[in-house]
Amino acid sequence: MADIDIKDIIKEENLIYTKPKVITDTVMHYCPGCSHGVAHKLVAEVIDDMDIQDKTIGISPVGCSVLAYNYLDIDWQQAAHGRAPALATAAKRLMPNHYVFTYQGDGDLASIGAAEILHACNRGENITVIFINNAIYGMTGGQMAPTTLVGMKTATSPYGRSTELNGYPLKITELIAQLPGVAYVTRQSVHTPAAVRKTKKAIRKGFENQDKKIGTSFIEIVSTCSSGWKLSPVKSNEWMEEHMFKFYPLGDLKDSEKESEESYKKYIE
Amino acid sequence: MGELKLMKGNEVIAEAAIRYGCDGYFGYPITPQSEVMETLMLQKPWETTGMVVVQAESEVASINMLYGGASCGKRVFTSSSSPGISLMLEGISYLAGAELPCLIVNVVRGGPGLGTIQPSQADYNQATKGGGHGDYQTIVLAPASVQEMNDHVGLGFDLAFKYRIPSLILTDGVIGQMMEKVVVEDQKPRWTDEEIKEKYGDWATTGKQKNRKGNIITSLALESEVMEKHNIHLQKKYREIEENEVLFEEFQTEDAEYLFVAYGSSARVCQKAIEIARAKGIKVGLLRPILVWPYPKKRVSELADQVKGMLSVEMSAGQMVIDVKLAVNGRIPVEHFGRFGGIIPSPAEVVEALEQKIIGGK
Ligand SMILES: Cc1ncc(C[n+]2csc(CCOP(=O)(O)OP(=O)(O)O)c2C)c(N)n1
Ligand code: SF4
Ligand SMILES: [Mg+2]
Numbered sequence: 214m215a216d217i218d219i220k221d222i223i224k225e226e227n228l229i230y231t232k233p234k235v236i237t238d239t240v241m242h243y244c245p246g247c248s249h250g251v252a253h254k255l256v257a258e259v260i261d262d263m264d265i266q267d268k269t270i271g272i273s274p275v276g277c278s279v280l281a282y283n284y285l286d287i288d289w290q291q292a293a294h295g296r297a298p299a300l301a302t303a304a305k306r307l308m309p310n311h312y313v314f315t316y317q318g319d320g321d322l323a324s325i326g327a328a329e330i331l332h333a334c335n336r337g338e339n340i341t342v343i344f345i346n347n348a349i350y351g352m353t354g355g356q357m358a359p360t361t362l363v364g365m366k367t368a369t370s371p372y373g374r375s376t377e378l379n380g381y382p383l384k385i386t387e388l389i390a391q392l393p394g395v396a397y398v399t400r401q402s403v404h405t406p407a408a409v410r411k412t413k414k415a416i417r418k419g420f421e422n423q424d425k426k427i428g429t430s431f432i433e434i435v436s437t438c439s440s441g442w443k444l445s446p447v448k449s450n451e452w453m454e455e456h457m458f459k460f461y462p463l464g465d466l467k468d469s470e471k472e473s474e475e476s477y478k479k480y481i482e
Numbered sequence: 483m484g485e486l487k488l489m490k491g492n493e494v495i496a497e498a499a500i501r502y503g504c505d506g507y508f509g510y511p512i513t514p515q516s517e518v519m520e521t522l523m524l525q526k527p528w529e530t531t532g533m534v535v536v537q538a539e540s541e542v543a544s545i546n547m548l549y550g551g552a553s554c555g556k557r558v559f560t561s562s563s564s565p566g567i568s569l570m571l572e573g574i575s576y577l578a579g580a581e582l583p584c585l586i587v588n589v590v591r592g593g594p595g596l597g598t599i600q601p602s603q604a605d606y607n608q609a610t611k612g613g614g615h616g617d618y619q620t621i622v623l624a625p626a627s628v629q630e631m632n633d634h635v636g637l638g639f640d641l642a643f644k645y646r647i648p649s650l651i652l653t654d655g656v657i658g659q660m661m662e663k664v665v666v667e668d669q670k671p672r673w674t675d676e677e678i679k680e681k682y683g684d685w686a687t688t689g690k691q692k693n694r695k696g697n698i699i700t701s702l703a704l705e706s707e708v709m710e711k712h713n714i715h716l717q718k719k720y721r722e723i724e725e726n727e728v729l730f731e732e733f734q735t736e737d738a739e740y741l742f743v744a745y746g747s748s749a750r751v752c753q754k755a756i757e758i759a760r761a762k763g764i765k766v767g768l769l770r771p772i773l774v775w776p777y778p779k780k781r782v783s784e785l786a787d788q789v790k791g792m793l794s795v796e797m798s799a800g801q802m803v804i805d806v807k808l809a810v811n812g813r814i815p816v817e818h819f820g821r822f823g824g825i826i827p828s829p830a831e832v833v834e835a836l837e838q839k840i841i842g843g844k
Contacts, residue, residue, distance in 0.1 A: 280702075284697050285696070288687035288696050296546035300553070302547055328539055332539035332543065418501035
């Protein structure tokens with residue numbers, strides 16, 4: 214049998230997958246089994262597919278994804294902890310034909326930045342929010358987040374989260390879905406190829422909603438933090454399916470247009 | 483050209499911003515400066531110049547909206563009063579770190595805490611010594627009239643963009659609330675993205691173009707060598723501003739044997755105090771810093787060779803007096819006189835303080 218040269222295989226016509234154009238060659242710093250990398254790739258693919266690299270402004274948070282700006286070659290603003298929706302509000306209002314998205318962790322969005330996300334969504338800002346919920350503060354070494362499950366052990370809940378001490382995990386996505394300014398709210402994950410495809414669709418829809426100017430699009434991705442959870446990548450996925458999905462069920466929470474001023478007129482009549 | 487009007491200081495800030503071609507305002511109500519946003523909302527500039535006006539959910543949000551807008555290369559401003567500015571300090575440090583041009587107006591009220599809604603100058607240290615975390619400065623303008631409230635909007639933006647630095651207008655409830663004649667400028671057009679690029683370079687987040695990598699606005703550098711380099715760059719810029727942008731005004735200093743040093747509304751009180759003192763035969767003049775950072779150190783130092791003593795008059799427990807003392811460096815007596823907690827000193831009190839603390843004390 215003749216030897217096969219690798220060069221004969223790596224050819225344009227044999228290509229079934231390639232790295233998104235928008236993703237840079239910088240090596241990502243994420244831990245093995247972390248959901249951030251896949252979530253980044255999906256945002257990059259959507260930007261590629263929609264051909265909007267020159268019109269997209271990303272707002273990176275404080276959290277493990279603070280350096281997202283090194284991985285996607287678009288224009289970025291790095292926000293103070295929790296304030297990404299405030300930055301996005303201004304960027305979108307001042308450049309209404311650009312695509313503006315925030316990328317935020319659960320500590321960033323649901324704890325210190327709870328006011329900013331609620332009010333940006335309540336104003337119905339035409340932005341897309343990518344919310345990475347790994348139920349923990351990854352970056353600072355695995356402390357309890359508002360989203361941490363009851364009984365879950367973290368660096369600041371070493372005996373497990375207790376409702377006495379710490380209250381209850383916050384379903385902020387459910388809160389957001391109540392707001393009339395919000396058009397689209399969904400909860401997805403990236404732990405299987407099928408889930409990845411669904412999440413990509415959701416992100417695409419979130420970006421397309423900006424064209425329609427119908428209000429905020431909010432995409433939660435229930436995520437793993439293998440380092441914070443102290444589990445292997447495989448075990449992390451299993452733990453997420455078993456525990457996280459029960460409390461944070463996947464699926465769409467809202468898919469509509471932002472409610473009109475007309476529907477509120479009755480309250481002042 | 484321009485147009486003559488009778489306006490409140492706070493109102494003219496709004497009017498001047500629109501006419502300057504400002505792109506956006508983000509703010510949260512607080513006395514004694516709420517007229518700024520109220521005037522903007524009444525004027526509806528989004529229908530004329532296209533300027534964006536947003537009532538934010540807090541000062542934390544408004545300063546971070548400012549960061550978002552400034553990152554886009556737009557000319558954006560916010561206004562607040564003391565407790566609100568305290569809340570903004572993390573954001574102001576980020577703005578300084580990321581070298582974003584913008585304008586922040588502090589109509590100072592008495593503190594500490596919730597304090598009083600009456601005028602004060604007790605935020606001088608916060609404004610001129612950075613205020614938030616890290617080694618940084620903001621340009622600080624100190625208007626003493628409604629006309630200067632108008633002028634400092636344009637000057638503040640010009641300096642902010644020239645050096646890519648936040649500018650802060652440090653004023654108080656007296657100047658903010660009082661009505662005076664003011665000449666406002668004719669309407670200027672807002673800049674286009676292209677004009678901004680041409681004038682100030684292609685650093686803003688206006689969408690990645692083919693000929694450049696993505697623009698990144700950040701204050702983060704994980705390697706300490708990089709962070710030190712950035713700090714050295716910032717310090718170099720601050721020294722350059724200190725060299726080039728000092729601005730002050732003098733009253734009757736030619737023959738002065740004593741000197742008042744005062745900014746903003748205290749300087750107005752001192753002008754009257756000079757009249758009273760000179761009628762008594764005391765030759766006193768006034769040095770009024772128009773910018774309090776950079777500070778007119780050199781001029782204060784020169785005047786120390788001429789006069790026998792200086793009195794820093796401030797509506798605070800004595801903050802600017804430290805800058806005066808540093809410039810004088812022990813050569814002549816320097817004292818402070820101030821009323822605080824919202825009280826404006828009377829010209830007679832100021833003269834009395836000069837007589838007791840400086841003339842009597844020599
Ligand atoms: C004002 C402020 N407070 C606290 C911190 C420290 N800090 C950095 S990241 C972080 C938590 C991030 O957690 P999350 O948003 O869930 O992101 P993850 O790392 O899990 O992706 C905290 C508390 C900070 N940088 N700024
Ligand atoms: S600490 Fe957690 S969130 Fe951060 S990179 Fe590692 S796995 Fe991802
Ligand atoms: Mg997290």
